[in-house]
Amino acid sequence: MSGSGDDGGRGPESAPSGARNLPAGVTITCRSILPLQGPPLERGWLRIGRGRIEGIGHRRPSGPVIDLGDAIILPGLINAHTHLEFSDLTAPLPAGSNLTDWIEEVVRLRRARLPGAAEQTRLATALSAGLQESAAAGVTALGEIATAVPAQGYPPHGPRVRLYREGLGWRPTATFQSLVARDLNHLRHALGGLSPHAPYSVSAGLGGWLVRTAVAGHLPVAMHLAESRAEAEFVATGGGPFQNLLAGLGVWPVSPAPRLHSAADWISQLARAPRGSVVHGTFLDETALNRLIRHRDRLCLVVCPRTTLRLAGALPPLGHWRQAGIRLAVGTDSRASNPDLSILAECRTLVEAGMMSPAEALRTATRGGAWALMLEHRCGQLAVGRPADFIVLQAPPGHADPHVAALDPATRVVATVRGGRLIFGDLASRGSTAGSWQSASQ
Ligand SMILES: [Zn+2]
Structure with missing residues (x-):
């Protein structure tokens, strides 16, 4: 099976084609470098070669240096959960009064799309728009949930993609199994993963097959769990808002009734895979937690803060989770529930709610995300030998703490670099705004 886990290799980093290489052996310096595995490096420097980080420090480096002035450099952001198929939406779908209202809108939208060439074109356009928006938002890797792998694959000149092939339904039919196997074998420029959708939409049998497939292929898994209180009610009793939703969609009741797992039982299932993301988890009960x-x-x-606020009316209990030592990552979810794909905006939401410090939010959105995607040996921090995945931010003046500056609403992403190549922005043009974009000998 192709597209398995992180190779953690040390060879030349395969960079996205179509992007622009940074100059060979370039050293960059700026106001602050945030490796996010130690204190900020004031007037630090970063040396890039063969797509990887060759050196990092805070004393004056040897050789030519490119000075980015008062910019801030940090690891590329990681969007640990999104659905790029909705990236062509200009506004989120109506949320109604609860999650099931919103899901009904999503299903209506999907059913209105006619299969065939036109939908393939729309999908390709949406994926391309989502990847471009992500790169412009400083994202260098993302966890993409997809019910099918597009025929043309994912373009190579964007963020790294961990594609979780999603499954919904009550029976793991031979047709379904062959489609999933085909998709995982046709990943191009993406790494694989598997995703049972949610406890109210996946039977124990179908989800179990997906998890076993992940175990066999050493692939990570992801699953929406406890996104609403009504989910547990449906699993326990077969009633409530989800019963109404599924009956209205004509997919419930099913005979014979499929066995459904609780969130706690799904957690036990997901833990069989080498890595797993529990997405949302807002209403996990004590047993599940x-x-x-x-x-x-x-x-x-x-956690997908803005989506959870919109669809559940509250943020998840992050303080409790962090005290319990549970790793966290940040996602945007999709443009069907969120106005954009900005991870910095998600971090700001957590900080403004008093749930994390700016430094914690940025670590969650980088190191946390890398771990979630099973890419912790490849991205999420700035360290010698790692692929050169980083972003350059231009923040407004007046912030003493670079973490606070990075999350200022007026801060903008100047450049996004993946594997030593620009996938967004243009460092050379910074000379007009911040000055100092000149290669200068020591
Ligand atoms: Zn989602």
């Missing part, structure tokens, strides 16, 4: 704590060496929680 204790099970997640038990499996925190393999599972993390991915």
Whole structure:
């Protein structure tokens, strides 16, 4: 099976074609470098070669240096959960009064799309728009949920993609299994993963097959869990808002009735895979949370703050989770529930709610995301030998703390670099705004 885990290799980093290489052996300096595995490096420097970080420090480096003035450099942001198929939406779908209203809108939208060439074209356009928007937002890797792999694959000149092939339904039919196997074998420029959709939409049998496939291929898994209180009610009793939703969509009741897992039982299932993301988890009960704590060496929680605020009316209990030692990552979810794909905006939401410090939010959005995507040996921090995945930010003046500056609403992403190549922005043009874009000998 192709597209498995992180190779963690040390050879030349394969950079996205179509992007622009940074000059060979270039050293960059600026006001602050945030490696996010130690204190900020004031007037630090970063040396890039063969797509990887060759050196990092805070004393004056040897050789030619490119000075980016008062910019801030940090690891590329990681969007641990999104659905790029909705990236062509200009506004989120109506949320109604609860999650099931919104899901109904999503299903209506999907059913209105006619299969065939026109939908393939739309999908390709949406994926391309989502990847470009992500790169412009400083994202160098993302966890993409997809019900199918597009025929043309994912373009190579964008963020790294961990593609979780999603499954919904009640029976793991031979047709379904062959489609999933085909998709995982046709990943181009993406790494694989698997995703049972949610406890109210996936039977124990179908989800179990997806998890076993992940285990066999050493692939990570991701699953929406406890996104609403009504989910547990449906799993336990077969009633409530999800029963109404599924009956209205004509997919419930099913005979014979499929076996459904609780969130706690799904956590036990997901923990069999080498890595797993529990997405949302806002309403995990005590049993589920204790099970997640038990499996925190393999599972993390991915929070999508703005989507959760919009669809659940409150942010998840992050303080409780962090005290329990559960790893966290940040996602945007999709443009069907969020106005954009900005991870910095998600971090700001957590900081403004008093749930994290700016430094914690940035670590969650970089190191946390890398771990969630099973890419922790490849990205998420600035360290010698790692691929050169980083972003350059221009913040407004007046902030003493570079972490606070990075999350100022007026801060903009100047450049996004993946594997030593620009996938967004243009460092050379910074000379007009911040000066000092000159190669200068020591
Ligand atoms: Zn989602």
